Amino acid sequence: MVENIFVGFAEWLRSLLAAAGLPALFGDIVLMIVKVAGILAFIAISVLWIVYMERKMAAYFQARIGPNRVGPRGLLQTAADMGKLISKEIIIPRAADKIVFLLMPVLIFVPSLLLFAVVPFGKNMIAVDLNVGVFYFFAVASVSTIIFWAGGWASANKYALIGAMRAVAQMISYEVPMVLAILGVIMIVGSMKMSDIINAQQNVWFIFTQPVAFIIYVIAATAETNRTPFDLLEGESEIIAGPFIEYGGMGFAMWFLAEYANLILVSVLATTLFLGGWLAPFGLTFIPSWVWFLLKIYFMIWVFMWFRWTYPRIRVDQLMNFGWKVLVPLSLANIFVTGIGMFIYRAIGW
């Protein structure tokens, strides 16, 4: 019953609208609006929660207890912070390109929101199950690079410019190993549809058949989301906040929240591609699929936090070296080995 709570709700809504004598198209539109609203609510709540979780986790890793004043156990801390940031004055530097400067923090959310359309939250719980889901994911995700760059450029600040240039270099070069890494998975499945990929993991998760790809993906994803050890874009001890340096108040909050939305997204992709998505391990199917999915993405998010609060930051030239000279060849080798493996697999003819 709990398993189908969302799907059931959608069916009920559709039948209600049909019973009211409205055309099917209208029903579809209403349903899509409900889905979008649901996803937006999910993003808003989980981003607030993840910011809180990050602060708590950071504290626990550092022998502190973290936020504990606002609300029970500090649960309302992020809400309070948001309230504060919203109420702050928006300061625009005199030399800044005003339109771009103000537009970019808004635009940064667009790719993230678009990507949530293909997130498989649970069995039959994908807003749009595109047949090129993974491809769409990467295509849209790479757009955010230009938004980072434009935001840094428009700030008319040298630190912001350096940060923006680093953002371009880093995000583009780490997209290559990331895509190459998941190519192994796509080769095995033979489809880029999110639901197909998950269903292909019924017997064994791809983390076990593609461990190298998983490691490469996690490393590249850390770089994509600009988190330690690859937080060169922010690099708080060198270039202070990179592209965000001139942003205050809600502008800053938007960058900040988008970062966490991206964190959710890379975790979603890791879960979908390598951790079996909504599939329950050990036959624990009495727990609904969407709960499993959430548990898995939160585990991935926790792993990223664990990295962040353990590792120092790599240098920019080392970052590029590592990306192009280690990760790309490694992922190519992975594809090669996967191809041979598949060939042998078929030749044996299981």
Next chain:
Amino acid sequence: MLRTEEITLNMGPQHPSTHGVFHVVLKMDHEVITEARPICGYLHRGIEKLAEARTYTQFIPYTDRLDYLAAMLNNTGYVQAVEKLMEIEVPERAEYIRVICCELSRIASHLIAVGTYSVDIGGITGFMYCLRDRERIMDLFEMVCGSRLTLSYMRIGGVAEDLPDEFIPALCQFLDEMPSRLDEYDGLITGNEIFQARTKHVGLLDPGVAINYGISGPNLRASGVFWDLRKNRPYSVYDRFDFEVPLGKRGDCFDRFTCRIKEMRQSLKIIRQAVEQLPEGPVMAKVPKVLKPPAGDVYHEIEGAKGILGYYVVSDGSNKPYRIHVRRPSFINLGFLNELCKGWKIADVVAILGSLDIVLGEVDC
């Protein structure tokens, strides 16, 4: 490599990793530094001048504010200089207490150096662990002299008060637990490959050049020069302790960092020996209420946490010093910054500056 237009970047005075209000003007060819001009003076308080309007004893609290992370060492350097001028014999117990406190201060200072260096490289967790353990030293100081940071514990002729009864057990507990904490830093920070990639072979300091520039302390020893005043020119009772002077090989940021961690271990060793040998007796020599050193001057230097800390005291026979000059190791260690940073990237400037371990209170005085 392609040369592009140089940009000038003001790093500081408001910058998270210049360790205070330090200002470096960087000239960069894309991210590569062509010139790093240090500008200091934002924290200048005229402490040397203030000394001229205060009596010899009244200057002690001001020495705390030089290198505020190792206040005991600053106190000690100053009072020993005045004692040298007045030829006061300090009771043995006071000397031992001074050694214990100085080494604790050195550990506290190195903990900050290690912790902030971890932050400079990007790992915030290491900083928290270091501060957590430094807090215990602060608690020990609070037991001894009531203050936590600006201690003003040393007096001309001894120390302000004898150690309280609860101090030695607490200190022993600290000594027992600290080595495992140092192992933790080694595991979390030193052993990390990313950290090593960031610091090894970065900011090489040639031993000959280091000597010429007057660089001292762990920065000099990391270049492989055996120069520790506690060994080479023992003052106080340092000749009675058995300890080693950790030396580096290459003189890069990594060596400067590891030298500090190794020095902490040696300091723990010294404290342990000092606690064992701690004699009974008075803690204050017989000194007149009003100190009037004979006219003349004296220069005394000790091994501070950041390097050689020297006090030059000129007396005109009155109860106030005619002139006090402090050889501040942080300031002198900064002299070579430009050469060190040339050819490295912005991230390395932070790494190099952090590895020099400056304290702005001392740089600007």
Next chain:
Amino acid sequence: MFGQGLLKGLQITLQELFTKKVTVQYPEESLPLAPRFHGEFVLDVEQCIACSLCANACPNKVIEIETAKLDKKRVLTGYMMRLQYCLFCGLCVEACNKGAIRFSQKFEMAKYFRDQIPLILYKGEPPVQEEQGNTGITAGEAEGTEV
């Protein structure tokens, strides 16, 4: 090499995740202070002989003492510390022969307004004139006077 140190770091932080936290939730609980703690000053007026040794020992001229002559004896009429300049070095406490000025364990000394910072430890009326019409030496009138 090759990730060993990275794994070691992860292991250390994971251990810390489950160890007891060191945070002390300050306003509700606080750590015990050392007996010698340099907190706010207290003055034992009975003990004070208005000798001004403390004021002279102070490196920053924080202490302002007002005295009056009574039967050729100096008595204290005012004792004020300009805490905004105080270094809490303890030289005044050390200078006092009578143990009149002491540190207390109180450390919450933050004030909302600047004029509340000076700490008035004693403010007494000048003693009633008995023989001569002389109220003695008073350095300043009210609290807050700057010298």
